[in-house]
Amino acid sequence: MKKAVHVLEDDIDIGELIVFLLTEQGYDVVVFSNIASFRQHGGQLPDLLVIDVMLPDGNGLDICREWKADEATRYIPVLLMSAYEDYKHDAKASKADGFISKPFDIKTFLNEVARQLS
Template sequence: MTSTGKKVLIVDDDPDITLALAAMLEDEGYDVTTIDRGEYLEQLPEQNMPDVILLDMLLSGVDGREIARRLKQQPATRHIPILMLSAHPNAAQEAEKAGADDFLAKPFELDELLNKVALHLHSSA
């Protein structure tokens, strides 16, 4: 498939989920970067900012909710849509409180994920 030129950053500490998400998104033409530790988000290079971030809520190290709050407070990153992922109960409300733009409960359908990514990429364009 032809590249969309859109960059998706996946932040999840489960390598199986990260690999599966990356493969699905790359099949759709997205340029995918993955990281497994939330602390790495602190040093996002300004010239290579993602167009959307898929962020696991419960990460080892820095919690995904804290990462979302930090990203939404910084002028360089506040515009990037954050789609928070979690299997945790009450996670949708937690994601909203943390500043995430959307939420997806694990496990989710591939089409649901792709639709949400496309929606946020379109609305942030």
Template sequence: MKDIVIIENDREILEIIEFLLLDKGFKVTAVLNEEDLWRLEKMPDLIILDNWLNGRSGHDICIELKENEETAAIPIILISAANNLREVARSCNADSFIEKPFDIDVLVNEVEIQLAKVDTRV
């Protein structure tokens, strides 16, 4: 079973995404901030990362993850209500992006697409 980490500072959105993915059979860890990601014993197979976090932006965190040899291959889906999300995702090398408000089926489909890419890398 693939591990997914959701980093989202809006508790309601975090809980909704967590519930949806758990309901689809994924193993999910939901965290409110970046610090919790670095405390994990094992890095996940996929990260869903909000661009608007308290402290640092998801954009900056994504750049750091993609530049780190140990985390560079982890697919990152950037989520946000930002008008220019496509450009933001491209500039930080996110693997994908989803605009808020998001459609449940679009979210689940994108998670499955990104996890399938992980399977082909192994």
């Protein structure tokens, strides 16, 4: 069974790139462009959640904290992404399982996704 990755990313180009990269690696990928659409999704829980920190309707750090505080989702790895390296410290404080700086190196990104899913 394919591993499922949900991506919360408001930049359409980055979202499309991530879908392409992860689909090529054999993952099932669903992208959400904002927190509202992410919250409305009623499907299965993913095996990995990739979240951009700065979103149009909120903060990815808050979503990470919510997931890590919820009994049903705390075991799901969360990978935060941001163009601001300063958020790396905040990512640790929010209990994220990893952090990717944007722009990201494709190989580094794919290796981190694979590491989180292993």
